[in-house]
Amino acid sequence: MKFTFIPELFRQLFSKPYTNLFPVKYAPVSIKETLEKVEKGEIKITPPVEIPDKETFRGKIQYDREKCIGCRLCIKVCPAKAIEFKEEEKKIRIYVGRCIFCGQCVEICPKNALSQGEEFLMADTNKVNENWIVE
Ligand code: SF4
Numbered sequence: 001m002k003f004t005f006i007p008e009l010f011r012q013l014f015s016k017p018y019t020n021l022f023p024v025k026y027a028p029v030s031i032k033e034t035l036e037k038v039e040k041g042e043i044k045i046t047p048p049v050e051i052p053d054k055e056t057f058r059g060k061i062q063y064d065r066e067k068c069i070g071c072r073l074c075i076k077v078c079p080a081k082a083i084e085f086k087e088e089e090k091k092i093r094i095y096v097g098r099c100i101f102c103g104q105c106v107e108i109c110p111k112n113a114l115s116q117g118e119e120f121l122m123a124d125t126n127k128v129n130e131n132w133i134v135e
């Protein structure tokens, strides 16, 4: 049996964790209580870990409508059916709430009109949140 995993094992044992205690270090029992304590300033939100590689990170979809030629290829490849065609303008609308951040639309776009940014903290209870519509 080969023990080629041993160097990696030691590396992992002595390296810092890749995640952190997010959103707070020691959370009270309920989220409601946590949020109340944050509002009162009794506990602080831990900042999320730094994005490791900004070039390849798959965050919120970005759309440059000036570059878009309305070819609809992104709509064809989107597995989540998150993109809609705006017939009158020949442009698209992306519903981020449906997006699974797969990056297929980014890859297929012939005009580089789509990309994925660094934003990933988008949780919201409002389903019609403006932040979830990109157009
Ligand atoms: S990243 Fe994937 S799921 Fe999101 S809009 Fe593009 S193709 Fe659809």
Ligand code: SF4
Binding pocket: 067, 068, 069, 070, 071, 072, 073, 074, 075, 092, 108, 109, 110, 111, 112, 113, 114
């Ligand atoms: S693939 Fe690119 S150019 Fe074509 S409709 Fe989508 S965003 Fe526009």
